[in-house]
Amino acid sequence: MVEISEKDTEKPRGSRFLNLVEKVGNKLPDPFILFILLAALVMVVSFVFNLFGASVIHPGTGEELPVRSLISGDGVEFMLTSMLDNFTGFAPLGLVLSIMLGIGLAEKVGLLDYAIRKTVVKAPVALLPYVAVFIGIMGNIASDAAVVIIPPLTAIVFYKVGRHPIAGLAAGFAGAGAGFTANLLIAGTDALLAGISTEAAQIIDESMTVSPLVNWYFNIVSVFVLTVVGGLITNKIVEPRLGKYSGPEVEEEESSEEDPKAKKGLINAVIFGGIYVVVVAVAVIIPTSPLRGENGSIVDSPFIDGIVPLILIFFVIIGVSYGVTVGKIRNGKDVSDYMAEAIKDMAGYIVLVFAIAQFISYFSWSNLGVLVAVEGAEFLKDINFTGIPLIIGYIIFTAALNFLITSGSAKWAIEAPIFVPMFMQLGYAPAFTQAAYRIADSSMNIVTPLFPYMVIILAFLKKYDKNAKIGTYISLMLPYSIAFLLSWIVILLVFFYTGIPLGPGAQTLL
Template identity: 70%
Template sequence: MKNTKKSLFEKFLDVVEKLGNKLPDPFMLFVILTVLMVIISYIFSLFNTSVVHPGTGEALQIKNLLSSEGLQFILTSIIENFTGFAPLGVVLVMMLGIGLAEKVGMLDYAIRKTILNSPSYMVTYTVVFIGILGNLASDAAVVLIPPLAAMVFYKIGRHPLAGLAAGFAGAGAGFTANLFIAGTDALLAGISTEAAAILDESIVVTPVDNWYFNIVSVFVLTIVGGLVTTKFIEPRLGEYKGDAVEEEGHEELPNANKGFRNAVISGLIYIAIVAITIFIPSSPLTNEDGGIVPSPFLSGIIPIILLFFIIVAVTFGVTVGKIKSSKDVSEYMAESMKDMSSYIVLVFAIAQFIAFFNWSNLGTWVAVNGAEFLKDINFTGIGLILGYIIFTALMNFLITSGSAKWAIEAPIFIPMFMQLGYHPAFTQVAYRIADSSTNIVTPLFPYMVIILAFMQKYDKKASIGTYISLMLPYTITFLIAWIILIFVFFYTGIPFGPGVHPFL
């Protein structure tokens, strides 16, 4: 067999894969980072390193985690660090509702029917659109939507790999965008709040702080993804001449149409009740001036969303027969919590890392000195944000867990950018677009193997090279489109979420 010479880009991917495979799993990564931080705190304390807190003017000494005081803090705070970690409760509460909707089959049904009933001329854009919205079901969307899209494309005489690529681009690269508040919003906002507290404990990043940007992103990425598929991917693939592939079976729920209709009606009634409550005089959901920024409504958005998903999921489940008693509801919720077990384990390590980082004052030292360095080299404008986006995009080739990577970056970059006047939610937006857009091309993405398996059902010769060549155009165009969009928001003054602008 003739050996083909690898291109420079292929060699780069080989190096990235080799280095990435040597990294430990996210839990152990944070254990190692925590140990390194303990050692660094000891070294800094030897030189009596200190930093002036920009908010209070107080001189803060770098505290040694290996001192008697430090060891006492470690031993007495571990449980509180874990149970008091803001993202933990928020994400688990969100997943009680979303998980229930997934377990009763409502999310699966909604995704399937939307794609299958879409007009042929809109199929491509519908696939990308539903892929993006599918992140409500978290990683389940990455497994469910691409093969379904491939099957739909095959049925209408188009290349199935184009459908699979479009679905995967939406679900994987468009992961951060959505019309709704998703678990990702709650998770990242919690970490951002913890990081902002290094400098200012009064700043709270809420799950809706990136909502306006996310909503616009859905439509921008849908158009871009659809155009990439029809103008580049399909012409490159050409006509599909492979053998027919049997459609994978899935559970057919009785009265599913009726169940979904009832769920929509119940959801609309709930939304109407919430809306009416907001607009009544002296509403308990608004602030003293009758506004909603800030307000108990935004502060309590997670319980409000939880109740919405419970209502629509129970309505659907009862109608289709998946829920026959209240016991079924609790059992489905318990099943959704089992799916979160790996997240809970990871949070334990993340919570300790952030708590120790804050206690030692290393976070404040890095933020203040990093900000001063950037000011000294006059690198503080939108170019700084662009540089950070590119940095994070490259980091995704080594650490693919979005929450794990943000837990590493947030305690450093949020306080640093706060020193330069940037709002933590704005820094979070920059992180999200970089992390999401490169998900689908990093060799370490855990779902790459699954997508390759789906590809090989339609093309036996499909390999990692086929995968990368299909997905790279989406990554490049999504990232460029997002960068342009963040510039538009930045320069026009459009808020990224309710009351959230680039600067504090």
């Protein structure tokens, strides 16, 4: 293992900057309070702009819209009478909670954890870095659970085959953390971001809906590219730098307590899940199917509009199949109990949504959203800062913002009402803006000291290197962040210049 001097461990390169970022970030309020404060800020700004008679011409209707003050009789009436509707009608809420009923069930009965463990352990030694990154990326179907489950598993697997365990830890964490937004499947993240994007896009076009599928093709390509990039970073940079492992011996976590029925449960889950996928696929292929849209369309169809319920049913089927086989589900009450546990885990998100919904609603009702979008777009046109340089600038801005706000949903809830309408005015589709946001947010997750799981990974790191500190952690993960971000920008540019849809019916330009 690389020798680290006492001087280097006490004062890692860049420690002053990182300490400053941590100090500033720690002074930010809790996300719930942050959005309450942002809503209050919108109230004050709307009052000032209204006082000076600010207005904007709506680009879609040509109607002149004055900035409406929330600190007025009409404003107070709106805030009081719309509060509950803002919350219950917030698009991401139903989408995320619905899809988490199924994914949560599969997680609670142990299916996702078992499948991840078996996939990593069975991988060939030469492919381990690539498999570790791939499993990390795919693990985001289980949301944040993947960040906790996968890295220590990949570290143990590397150790067992004679490779450096820290390299395994880094590869798994890079996939689960920096590759969080990519997946071959539609995950809760897709539903969450698409819902917020819909709310933001409707500031300009009330009829616009952003589907959870709008970045699907982009995500599929991203999975394979990032898997290769992450594996190469592990093999060519991270593991050579670590050298030969000479740390303490590690007690291997054998699966002696593994339920013998688990393997059969996984097989049954695959069988019943496969049958369901085939049935849905056949139903979509049939030209007269009710899942087809007008004139037999698939892109604009009940199949696409109902993708979240279809995904929910899929996870319920595989979760129940596994749970019944291993004996964790004996009756219908067990199913509802596991689903209830999954929703309990979402309690913090539900509370946060209440504040986010008010902020976005106030921003929209006051017409500040349209004003910022139109005037911002005109300003960018005037200084000729448009096109790809603008998109890359936005990606860098969001990546930097990650050092202050690590919650992806919270950050998008702040950015979307501003940048989605603004970029729409410049001709970019919400799907394109959302993709640009995702790659910036995801790639920088693992190098910000404010990332909530950094402490957990640092604890795992100390298991193999007792001298490891934050500088060790940052230097270990930084190559992945930079490589992922650059690779993702290239992928986005390829989609942009070739005109390949980012998802079903989702072009980069309006």
